[in-house]
Amino acid sequence: MIIGVPKEIKNNENRVGLTPASVQEYVKRGHTVYVQSTAGNGSGFTDEMYVNAGAEILPSIEDVYGIAEMIVKVKEPIAPEYGLIKENQLLFTYFHFAASEELTHAMIKSKAVCLAYETVEKEDRSLPLLIPMSEVAGRMATQQGAKFLEKPMGGRGILLGGVPGVLPAKVMILGGGVVGTQAAHMAAGLGADVTILDISLDRLRYLDDIMPKNVTTMMSNEYNIRELLPKVDLIVGAVLIPGAKAPHLITRDMLKEMREGTVVVDVAVDQGGCIETCKPTTHADPTYIVDGVLHYCVANMPGAVPYTSTIALNNATLPYGLQLAEKGWKKACEDNKELALGLNVVEGDVVYKAVSEAFGLPYVDVIEHLKDHKHDEEAVLDPNMEQFSRESLS
Secondary structure: OEEEEOOOOOOOOOOOOOOHHHHHHHHHOOOEEEEEOOOOHHHOOOHHHHHHOOOEEEOOHHHHHHHOOEEEOOOOOOHHHHOOOOOOOEEEEOOOHHHOHHHHHHHHHHOOEEEEHHHOOOOOOOOOOOHHHHHHHHHHHHHHHHHHOOHHHOOOOOOOOOEOOEOOOEEEEEOOOHHHHHHHHHHHHOOOEEEEEEOOHHHHHHHHHHOOOOEEEEEOOHHHHHHHHHHOOEEEEOOOOOOOOOOOOEOHHHHHHOOOOOEEEEHHHHHOOOEOOOOOEOOOOOEEEEOOEEEEOEOOHHHHOHHHHHHHHHHHHHHHHHHHHHHOHHHHHHHOHHHHOOEEEEOOEEOOHHHHHHHOOOEOOOHHHHOOOEEOOEEOOOOOHHHHOHHHHO
16 A cells, blocks of 8 residues: 655644654555655654655655555644545544534545544543543643743742642642543642542542542532632643543633633643633644633644654554555454544545534444445455444444
8 A cells, every 4th residue: 555644734743644663564564655755853753764664755745645545644634735635545643523614524525534543442442542642641731731830821820749838739630531640640740739520430439549649539510610610720621522522511601710820721622622711722822811711722732742742653553554554444444343433534424423413414324335345356244343333332
């Protein structure tokens, strides 16, 4: 297969879809990899490193999209890329469709095959291609929150861990998944007084067991959130509903209950945000203030640490990418339920229910696109295919 790696063009996005090590694995298996010139510079990977790994370098993004059967990247395509995407071309990247109707309609129009990292799902409901970036984003949420709590940055002027004789900052974390757990570990390690909220009692029991003594757990509901708001200094939004828009756990009217200089970091902004007043920001202009509350809502937080993020992402995506390259997307998705769940938009059809519901679009079961796949010139449908029907998961 011909694989293309374009340079990311989203604001301050320095990650890259493939590392030289990953390129070498594709080439060893007989695939051809084209990398746009300087695509890896932001992550510390030079064109020479890619050439040494077996890639061919192309000068422009148009060249890469024009030749590739599969595009491997990091962030969702943005407007300048829409016209470059070809019918039936496979795009393997983060999409977060439910947060962008414009992107969804553009990919429907392109008739490309959009396989989203964030909805590839294991049998235990874990999200293997989202976890690495969630780990980075969770740790960064605390790191950035601590920085923006400083007075010159617009915060309350409070040190996250305090000092002897001075109380530490109070941190509220909404969501006890991967992001929330990592954010809590970082905040607790810095000495903050941390409360983590989740709707799952089983998850709260687990967190209560593994967290240090300066982390307490609480059931997530509006009453408890409102009780905590006047007392906390930093809020981390870490809510995830796979493939769907995040619920607003903190509404606009709740801001008046917070102290001036409180900082909110909404990691869920990629999925619409769990704080109503959050809107996507960039690394170049990361914050804004509403009702005295500082909002940090950068939509590609891991892009600020691209070397770490790119390697962590490739560690997870490479095995799936190799399956797609070696089998083609239909056979790979037919054989692997996890990959099939990553399909969001296929040849003009929305095949992920949460995306269709987000924008009131027609929904087509992914099986409709897989059942006509032929092996040895004979149509074959796996009798177990129903196991990954979207209907069975809803």
